[in-house]
Structures are given as C-alpha cells and as structure tokens.
Amino acid sequence: MNGWNARDIPDLHGRTAVVTGANSGIGKATSLYLARAGARVLLACRDASRGEEAMSAIRGAAPRADLALLPLDLADLASVRTAAAHITELADGRLDLLVNNAGVMALPLRYTTDGFEMQFGTNHLGHFALTAQLLPVLGAQAPARVVTVSSLAHRYAAMDFANLNAETGYRTWTAYGQSKLANLLFTDELGRRADEAGRELTACGAHPGLSSTELGQAGLRMSGHARLARLERLTRFYTQPASAGALSVVRAATDPTAGNGAYYGPRRGLEAWGSPAPARRSHNARSVEDAGALWDASVRLTGVTPDFGPEAPRP
Template identity: 65%
Template sequence: MTSWTARDIPRLDGTTAVVTGANSGIGAATALYLARAGARTVLACRSLEKGAYTLERIRAVAPGADVRLVRLDLADLASVRESADHIGAEVDGSLGLLVNNAGVMALPLRHTADGFEMQFGTNHLGHFALTGHLGPLLSTGPARVVTLSSLGHRLGRIEFGNLNAERGYDKWRAYGASKLANLLFTAELDRRARLASRPLTAVAAHPGLSATELGQAGPTMAGRPWAARLERTSRLYTQPASAGALPVLRAATDPAARGGEYFGPGRLAETRGAPVLAKRSDRARDTETARALWEASVELTGVDPDPAAWG
C-alpha cells in the first residue's frame, strides 16, 4: 500500500478506546484521532487537571466526540485497580481498544508506591496490571491492545535478579529494560491469546524521535532545570507528536495488523516518517524471556492478564 497516513484510520463508531497518558504528547494526539474517527475515548491520566484540559481541546476540535476522563496512576497498583473499575463504569461493559501509552524516561532512581523501580514499575508493571484488570471488558468481542515501546528497547536487558535496581542503577539501562519489557509483554500476550482462541490482537508501536514532554521529568526530578531547558531544544530536530502518533494509530486501527507486530516510523533509522513494520532486537524476540517475565510480573503485581482466564 502507499504510505499510511491518518486518512487511513477507519471509522470507529461503536468502538470504545482507552488511552493511558492521554493528557499530552503521543497520548493526546492518539486520543484526538480516535475520537475524531468516532470512538468513545477514555483519557486515563495521572493528572485530572491536565487531562481535563486535553479533553476540552479534543471536544473543541471534534465537536460531538464522546470523550471521558478517568484518573490513573500507573505507579500505584491500588490506583490501577480503582481506575479499571472506573473505566468499566464508563464503557458499559465492553472495551475494543486499549492503548498502553503512558510512560516515564531516564529518571533518577525512584520507586513506585509498591516499591518497584519507577521506570519498570510504571512503563511495564502498571500496564501489565491494567491490562489484566480490563481483561473481562476486552473479552466481550474482538479487541486490540497496543503497547508503546521505544527505540531505546535496544539498550535493554531483563535482569531477573535486579528488576528493582537493588544491585546498581543506570537510568538509561533501566529505561531500555522497561521498553524491552513492553515488547516481550506484547509477544507473550499475543501468544496466550492465540492459545486461548481469544479474538484479541496484541500489537506494539514506537513513535521514533518525537517532540513530547517525556524527557522533562528526569532533569526536573534531579534538580537540574538547565538540563530540562536543554532537552527542549531537541524539539528542533524531532517530529511533532501528531506524526509520532501515527505508528500507534496504525497499530490500533489498521485492519491488516496482525498479532505480535511492531510498528514505527519508516525513515532515518526509524526516527521519523510514515509508519511501517519496525525492527526489534534479538532480546525482544526471546520467547523464553517473555514467558519468564510474564511469570515474574504476575508474582510482583498479583495480577495475571492471561486471556485464558478472562470471563
């Protein structure tokens, strides 16, 4: 086919979608396109204030769009469980699309409310648990789960004896590990869905190099406002969030997308351009690591998103 663009998004009337981290950046752009296409769209955001601002912007650009807002803190498993309950009340018992978009990047060592290293706990474990809690809603008909990874997954390695950085911490290696975990989760979710004969499509995407707020938190938390200002200059050579959202949107809406696929920009070493099938590292293809990570994640979160157990 010719280059995939936002014009290729099909009508989504009758579909309910949840987008995590939809208050800004890739998440906000993704939510806007989905709402424009007719999907009932739930913005799952840590900050209700920022989420409300995005909700009003979407309603202004897409009059008549059905957009909802739910608070979600992926760094707190109690919040994840509570948010899933609220989402269930908003979507009338059925969910066709879950976009696991929210994330943090290159933070100084911090821990979640449950004691997990913040990047692994937020980017992977929070979404792992959310998917599990929403499983019964996803099981009501054909559904799709899209999980965002990154070019940074190539830096990652899953160290099962050091998942919470007890034996040393490097912020970029930890980020890479969390993004590698996103791809391994997608692969294992797809495998389990097929094994259980569930009509679930698990796919992944990455936005290339896109202008978002993702890189601001780390320098700010480290008390280096000058580094945060310097990071903003990167937007001079990155693509806008609306372009970075296209691989996510293709993964979410392309009828031809198959379970386990991974989409990213097609130009300049996958940093920008129209969405195509992306490359994943050898570690991201390791089926045994994917299974072991799933089991470790179940033990850590107390939640098992295995489609075979969905109602």
C-alpha cells in the same frame, strides 16, 4: 508514495478505546485521532486538571468527540485496580481498544507506591496489571486490540531479572531501556496467551520515533548529564511533532491487517521520523523465553493473574 496516514484510519463509530497518559504528547494526539474517527475515548490520566485541559483541547479540535476522563496512577496498583473497575463499568461489558501509552523516562532512582523501581513499575508493571484486570471486557464479546508503546531505546537493553527492582544497582537509561524492552516482550506473550485461549484479542506494539513530547524533553533534562541537557535543547529542532509520532500508535491500533506481534514506527531516518511502517525489534525483544519469564515475574510482583477464560471475574 506518502505512506500510511490519518486518512487510512477506519471508521471507529461504535468502538470504545482507553488511552493511558492521554493528557499530553503521544497519548493526547492518539486520543484525538481516535475521537475524530468516531471512537468513544476514555482518557486515563494521573493528573485530573491536565486531563480536563486535554479533553477540552480535543473537543476544540473535534467538537463531536465522545470523551470521558478517569483517574489512573500506574505507579500505584490500588489506583490501577480502581481504574480497571471504572473502565469495566464505563465500557458496559465491551472494550475494543486499550492503548498502553503512559510512561516515565530517565528518572533518578525512585520507587512506586508499591516499592517497585519507578520506570519498570510504571512503564511495564502498571500496564501489565491494568491489561490483566481488563481481560473480562477485552475480546470477550468482540475482537479487541491492546497496543503497548515502546521506544527505540529497547534496542540497547537486555532483561536483567536479578535487577528488576534496582536491587544490585541503578543506571537511569539502562532502567528505561529495560522497561521499554519489557513492553515488547509483554506484547508478544499477551498475544500468544490470547491465541492459546481462543480469545479474539490482538496485541501490537509501536514506537513514536524521535517525537517532541514533554516526556522526552523532561527525561533528557532530568538525566543529570550536561551533554544530555544540551541534547534536549537541540532535539527541539530535529524531532517530529507528537501528532506525527502518534500515527505509529494509531496504525497499530486500527490497521485491520495488523496481527499479533505487529510493531510499527516511523519509516525514515532510522525510524526517527516519517509515516508509520513495520519497525525493527531487537534480538532480545524476540526472546520467547524472556517473554515467559517476564510474564511470570509480573504476576508475582503485582499479585495479578491474567485470566483469559470467558467467565473471568471482574476486577
């Protein structure tokens, strides 16, 4: 039994999808799978030139791909707001799929344009604000899905609400794990609130296991630890390609049996590699209390209040 694979992706003609961080790695591979299945894919990228290169590569592999490129810097809430308005215009009132994939990993202490710790600000707050501002076109006219990409690192994290912005200290991998835990808590709270509002919006999560991507290799190199730098060299030989890791994301995005809170990752090697299957979430990732607290903190920090009403204003 080979498990779920690219042949299981349903026909996506007539669907519009947004993939953040689509210029490389998991995002680029995800965009290619969706485009091959017939979806119109909007590639949301921080670097325009790399986005153009990715779009060209995707078209080379899928000549009939329907693609568009738009700028998005998740570390700048003004850029998020502009991107949401642009997506809303391009979607023409209906967005079927949002893949919150872009992220940073294991950075030295840095801050976003708005003064947030970079990993939490980019990986969670930027995606929270983007999703919130796209609610007018997500599930308003037809069923829609939001997939947020987490990581195995979430299992070793706990939410420290007194230190979301490195107020009381900063540890590189602790901050990264917290941002990935936030991705799963956000996913669950989004699904719950959409259900309560009667919105046809499904929120799912995924992780790519140990995949060979620029993000993972750069994170290990920039960690500042000699042992992790050596690990970066070793992982090149033991990780699966981005095209394999992206299948977990694509399953979360397209499997018709996936409901709110579904979470997928590779099924082999302690979820490190292999075909996508239901993945294990940590005890902390199942905390309803923390999910609600994170939602409230995200509204306060970003100044963006998600509105699930049918007449939600456009961003």
